[in-house]
Amino acid sequence: MTNLLVEAQRFSKYGIIGLINNAALYALFVVVVYLGISPVAAAGTCYVLGVIISYLLNRRWAFGSSNSHSHDFPRFILAYGVGLVSTLATISVLLIWLPPQVAQILNVGITACVIYGMLRLVSFGIEKDHAN
Incomplete structure (x- = not known):
């Protein structure tokens, strides 16, 4: 499989x-706010x-990592x-x-691409031996 195809599959996942x-989290947000929880806390x-x-x-699924959490988690948090x-x-x-509603839709898409790029840049999910 070519590198481009592998990357496209990873990005799709x-x-x-x-x-x-x-x-799912939006649905949870709506439910807990309906139940009386503060929107900010929710x-x-x-x-x-x-x-x-x-x-x-x-x-596990998108990046297929078998690294330790101590290896992957800091990279993930940095990207986020x-x-x-x-x-x-x-x-x-x-x-x-x-308007805010339209801006936020574009914002989510742009931010998702930035985070994905950062995950690749910091070698998230890439085995330690191949990261350097």
Whole structure:
């Protein structure tokens, strides 16, 4: 299989995980807010759950890692930290021209690509022997 095809499959799996994870967490957010939990607390909880679920699923399914968590987890958190900075900067710029609902849709897509690029840059899921 060519490298481009392998990368396309990995990116597709990453996208599927992201779509399902975000849809499920949005549903959870709506339910817990309906039950009376503060939207801010619900959003924070959903964010943390989302990162944990994304790490576990992407590590195994999208990236096929057999590395230790001590090897992969810091790389994942670094990529998501850069993603957080990217999402804040991107939404700030997009809001100059677009309504928030449209800006956020574009923001999610852009940020997902930034995070994926960072995961590849920091060798997330690549076995230690092949990372250098």
